[in-house]
Amino acid sequence: MKKVGNPNSISRILLFSLAFMLTFSIQIFAQDAATMVPAADAPVASAPVGDAAAGKAIFNAQCAACHKLDAKMTGPALRGVGAKYEKEWLYKWIRNSAELIKSGDERANKIFNEYNQSPMNAFPQLSDADLDNIIAYTMEPKAAPVATTEVAAVPGGKVEGGGISNEVILGALALVLAMLVVMLLLVNSVLTKIAKANGIEAAQKEKTLPIWKAFAKNQFLVLVTVIFLLLSSAYFAYGWFMQIGVDQGYEPIQPIHYSHRIHAGDNGIDCKYCHSSARDSKHSGIPSLNVCMNCHKSIAEVAETTLAEGKEFGVDYNQEIQKLYDAVGWDVAEQKYTGKTQPVKWIRIHNLPDFAYFNHAQHVTVAGIECQTCHGPVEEMEIMYQHSPLTMGWCINCHRETDVKLKDNDYYKKIHEELSKKYGVDKLTAAQMGGLECGKCHY
Ligand code: HEC
Numbered sequence: 001m002k003k004v005g006n007p008n009s010i011s012r013i014l015l016f017s018l019a020f021m022l023t024f025s026i027q028i029f030a031q032d033a034a035t036m037v038p039a040a041d042a043p044v045a046s047a048p049v050g051d052a053a054a055g056k057a058i059f060n061a062q063c064a065a066c067h068k069l070d071a072k073m074t075g076p077a078l079r080g081v082g083a084k085y086e087k088e089w090l091y092k093w094i095r096n097s098a099e100l101i102k103s104g105d106e107r108a109n110k111i112f113n114e115y116n117q118s119p120m121n122a123f124p125q126l127s128d129a130d131l132d133n134i135i136a137y138t139m140e141p142k143a144a145p146v147a148t149t150e151v152a153a154v155p156g157g158k159v160e161g162g163g164i165s166n167e168v169i170l171g172a173l174a175l176v177l178a179m180l181v182v183m184l185l186l187v188n189s190v191l192t193k194i195a196k197a198n199g200i201e202a203a204q205k206e207k208t209l210p211i212w213k214a215f216a217k218n219q220f221l222v223l224v225t226v227i228f229l230l231l232s233s234a235y236f237a238y239g240w241f242m243q244i245g246v247d248q249g250y251e252p253i254q255p256i257h258y259s260h261r262i263h264a265g266d267n268g269i270d271c272k273y274c275h276s277s278a279r280d281s282k283h284s285g286i287p288s289l290n291v292c293m294n295c296h297k298s299i300a301e302v303a304e305t306t307l308a309e310g311k312e313f314g315v316d317y318n319q320e321i322q323k324l325y326d327a328v329g330w331d332v333a334e335q336k337y338t339g340k341t342q343p344v345k346w347i348r349i350h351n352l353p354d355f356a357y358f359n360h361a362q363h364v365t366v367a368g369i370e371c372q373t374c375h376g377p378v379e380e381m382e383i384m385y386q387h388s389p390l391t392m393g394w395c396i397n398c399h400r401e402t403d404v405k406l407k408d409n410d411y412y413k414k415i416h417e418e419l420s421k422k423y424g425v426d427k428l429t430a431a432q433m434g435g436l437e438c439g440k441c442h443y
Pocket residue numbers: 059062063064065066067074075076077078081084090093094097111112113115116117118119120121123134
């Protein structure tokens with residue numbers, strides 16, 4: 001039992017690496033704690049009297065219609081306004097700006113003229129405490145752009161920005177795995193050495209027939225496998241040919257991340273507000289960007305809860321709205337059009353081949369079919385996709401199953417009476433009205 005290596009060395013390596021890991025991770029947490037504490041303290045130290053959180057609530061309820069903290073709207077951006085004027089002046093202005101202007105106050109008249117003499121509401125009902133709260137809110141430092149920046153892991157475990165990044169954790173795991181591998185190799189070599197020293201021979205493998213040769217000899221097995229392969233490839237080939245030209249589920253990435261869930265779902269905007277031509281023409285059409293600006297002139301940023309939802313989908317909704325502004329040439333800060341526009345190239349999703357004829361008005365207005373019957377739960381779609389196969393079989397099936405709508409439709413009354421006599425039924429399906437004739441759908 002000599003010269004087999006020192007088994008103690010293994011446990012020493014193990015101990016050493018464990019100690020290394022521990023110091024490493026403790027350092028990370030220490031760094032973390034060190035950076036966290038002052039960050040939480042900072043705003044409190046610099047904020048004036050007043051409760052910023054309460055101020056924010058009042059601001060959102062009373063002032064947000066005309067003011068933002070960091071951007072011009074109807075009125076100026078209000079961040080830092082508490083430092084621009086003294087408190088007494090602000091009290092007077094907010095409670096009744098018109099009166100202050102009339103009194104001839106120089107600064108009041110200056111800002112009033114700067115904003116084309118557009119009046120600000122008076123808020124006599126707000127108490128001193130309310131106003132202090134609002135001012136405290138405007139004096140909050142601007143939140144740093146929420147960190148999408150990678151947390152940098154510097155050798156030695158320095159972590160900036162708080163929170164251990166996934167990379168550090170993954171790195172540590174990789175290290176542990178690598179150490180395990182090394183240890184296993186060491187154990188293996190030590191054991192072989194011990195075995196050799198004791199004169200034990202490792203058992204030699206017996207020579208056996210390679211598995212593929214055994215397989216080739218068994219004809220029955222070969223036959224079954226060949227049949228199986230033929231059948232399954234035929235099945236997949238058939239499936240593949242049938243899906244040519246069928247784009248069900250097609251979900252391209254659009255130039256602007258536009259969410260039907262938020263617009264048609266959460267905010268309940270009617271489909272036809274944007275897709276107005278669905279009612280009376282063949283095509284439903286994509287709205288022009290002017291339609292968007294009806295609302296987005298005053299919606300430059302989404303609510304915080306909405307913004308948080310966007311994070312889950314990996315998009316910054318505010319940046320997407322900015323893309324809309326870039327396209328129509330809208331300057332948010334100045335609140336006017338710059339004249340520099342660039343088209344948004346929406347990618348078309350639903351597209352029948354040229355030889356097929358489909359008309360929205362006929363289905364939406366005449367037949368009274370809901371958009372969702374064909375397009376699926378659009379109001380839940382974060383990203384638009386093709387819900388239905390749009391195959392001929394799909395059209396025909398529905399024509400066979402759906403009754404023609406006769407209510408409020410005098411046009412059909414006579415045809416309907418004649419045809420229902422002919423077929424001897426009360427209700428006519430679209431198919432019985434001629435919805436299966438090739439010429440109706442094919443030019
Ligand atoms: C109806 C729109 C409107 C509302 C609501 C409104 N403001 Fe204003 N505010 C303005 C306009 C416009 C101006 C620019 C001066 C002017 O034209 O009267 C202004 C100016 C100001 C100023 C001066 C800013 C500067 O930089 O000189 C302060 C402060 C201010 N508003 C605070 C408030 C507060 C606080 C509220 C909510 C309690 C509020 N405003 C609600 C329209 C509004």
